[in-house]
Amino acid sequence: MREPLSAITVFLVCFVAWFSQASAQGKKLEKIRVGGGSVGAPQMTMWYAKEANLYEKHGLAVEAIHIPGSSMALQAMLSGEVPIIQLGGAASIQANLAGADTVIVATVLKKFLFSIFSRPEITRIADLKDKLFGATRFGTLSDFASRFALERNGLNPERDITMVQTGGQPETVMALITGKVQAAALSVPATMRAKQANMRELLDMAKLEATIHQNGVVTTRRYLKSNEDTVRRFLRAYTEGAVLAKRDKAFAARVMAKYLGTQDREMLDDAYERVTRHLEVPPYPSVEGVAVLLKTLEKTQPKAQTVNPEDFIDPRLIREIANSGFIDKL
Numbered sequence: 001m002r003e004p005l006s007a008i009t010v011f012l013v014c015f016v017a018w019f020s021q022a023s024a025q026g027k028k029l030e031k032i033r034v035g036g037g038s039v040g041a042p043q044m045t046m047w048y049a050k051e052a053n054l055y056e057k058h059g060l061a062v063e064a065i066h067i068p069g070s071s072m073a074l075q076a077m078l079s080g081e082v083p084i085i086q087l088g089g090a091a092s093i094q095a096n097l098a099g100a101d102t103v104i105v106a107t108v109l110k111k112f113l114f115s116i117f118s119r120p121e122i123t124r125i126a127d128l129k130d131k132l133f134g135a136t137r138f139g140t141l142s143d144f145a146s147r148f149a150l151e152r153n154g155l156n157p158e159r160d161i162t163m164v165q166t167g168g169q170p171e172t173v174m175a176l177i178t179g180k181v182q183a184a185a186l187s188v189p190a191t192m193r194a195k196q197a198n199m200r201e202l203l204d205m206a207k208l209e210a211t212i213h214q215n216g217v218v219t220t221r222r223y224l225k226s227n228e229d230t231v232r233r234f235l236r237a238y239t240e241g242a243v244l245a246k247r248d249k250a251f252a253a254r255v256m257a258k259y260l261g262t263q264d265r266e267m268l269d270d271a272y273e274r275v276t277r278h279l280e281v282p283p284y285p286s287v288e289g290v291a292v293l294l295k296t297l298e299k300t301q302p303k304a305q306t307v308n309p310e311d312f313i314d315p316r317l318i319r320e321i322a323n324s325g326f327i328d329k330l
Contacts, residue, residue, distance in 0.1 A: 029061035030230060035073050036086040039066055039259055040169055041188035041271040042113050042215045044252070045279065046086045049241030051255045057240075058233040068168055070140045074102070074218075083223045084234055088141030089213025089293050093312055097303050101221040104290070104313045106235055108242055108283040109214035112205035113275055114145045117176060117194040118183040125153040125202055133157075134166035134175050134184035141214065142172075146185040148296050149205050173197075188271040189260050206274070213289040224314065232317050235283075239321060242279045243330045252276050282322040285313035 036043045046064060049055055055062040065082060067073040070091040076082040078100055092102045122128065128150070135143035147157040157163060164181060166172040169190040175181045177197045185205070186194055195201065217238060224231055245252040253268045262268070290309040297304040321327065 029056060029059055030233075031061045031063070032084070032230060032234070033063045033065060033082045034084045034086070034234065035065040035067045035076055035082040040190070041256060041260070041275040042109055043086060044245070044256055044259065044276070045108050045215070045238060045242050047241075047259050048245045048252065048255055049237045051258070052241060052244055052251070054237040054240050054244075055234070058237045060230070060233055060237065062234075062237075069137050071137055077102075077218070077220065083227070084217060084219045084231065086215060087218040088144075088215055089289060089312075090141050090144035090297075091139060092213075092218045093290060093293050093304075094139060094297065094301070096312055097297070097301050097307070102218055102312075103221050103224060104213055104285045105217050105219060105224070105231060105315075106238065106283040106318055107213045107216035107285045107289060107313075108238070108279050108281075109216065109275070110211050110280055110286055110289055111214055111278055112145045112149065112208055112210060112212060113214055113278065114142060114149075114185040114187050114205045115191050115201050116146070116149060116183055116203040116205070117186050117191070117199045118202050119176065119179065120198055120200050122182060122200065122202070125150070125155065128155060128183050128202075129160045131161055131182035132180070133161045133163050134172045134181035135163055136168055136172055137165050138163070142169075142185045142187070144293070144296065145205055148210070149185070149203055149208065151296075152208060153203070188274050189256075189262060189264075189267045191274070192264070192267040192270050206278070210292050211286055211288045212292050213286060216283060216285065221314075228317070232321070235317050236321055236326060239281060239283060239318075239327060240330060242281050242283065243327065245276050246279055246281070249276075282318050282327055284318050284322075285315045287313065 036046045050064050070088050073085045074091050077085045096102045135146050150157045166175045172184045173190045173193050176184050287309045290312045294304045
């Protein structure tokens with residue numbers, strides 16, 4: 001006959017069962033939806049973290065959603081459907097000026113990573129006067145960047161050209177190639193497609209002397225206040241994804257190939273050089289970048305003249321992550 005279990009043995013068995021259950025519950029991932037604008041190399045940071053399973057590492061079960069265009073991504077966030085989004089600064093700032101409580105919590109790209117391409121017969125920015133100029137959608141970063149660059153080169157985007165909406169970047173390239181527009185602001189990989197179609201690159205905007213919020217992480221102050229730890233963990237994964245991509249070009253190329261839908265090595269190398277190597281770590285939100293965007297908005301939104309750029313950002317969590325030594329350990 002079996003010996004009856006001692007009281008100590010029973011206790012140990014019960015404790016192990018309880019501890020195992022508690023540990024499993026402790027590892028339960030928090031579900032969250034996050035979104036990003038039109039797929040292009042500047043939007044890859046969110047997907048780098050996704051493909052490396054970094055969200056799970058930091059306790060999040062992330063459903064990452066591609067949303068075509070920053071204006072639509074912003075609408076999804078403000079509706080509560082997608083509480084954290086990857087977004088350009090212009091859309092976030094414009095929404096804030098209109099009364100939304102948007103806040104920039106990370107800026108991972110601080111240059112205008114667009115190029116103005118034209119039809120082959122156009123050789124100078126000045127020759128764009130009275131021409132049709134393509135932007136994905138009004139109010140998006142490509143629209144804003146185009147107006148900024150044209151003004152820097154002596155053209156008034158309100159009077160000297162006609163700005164038209166062309167859809168996403170692939171549609172914008174096609175509009176340029178087919179002659180529906182004579183010029184457009186393109187991002188990677190659309191830049192390489194334009195080059196391969198013999199379109200002319202008139203201006204690489206990354207060379208402009210300007211610090212801006214090209215891309216990063218935006219949420220609402222309401223969500224941040226009630227879900228600060230969720231945003232913190234997302235930013236840890238997001239930052240780790242940027243570090244990994246900068247350190248491992250082969251990994252970055254695999255992720256870009258998947259999401260950009262190409263195995264073109266020349267295009268992937270171009271995307272890495274034009275974008276990934278410019279990723280900022282730590283991704284501090286930039287007061288200077290917001291100030292540049294506000295300055296350009298002053299003509300159409302007088303309120304931009306009186307606001308404080310610091311009111312549009314919250315650098316606390318990135319500062320905390322950097323000061324903790326987390327990034328140094330990566």
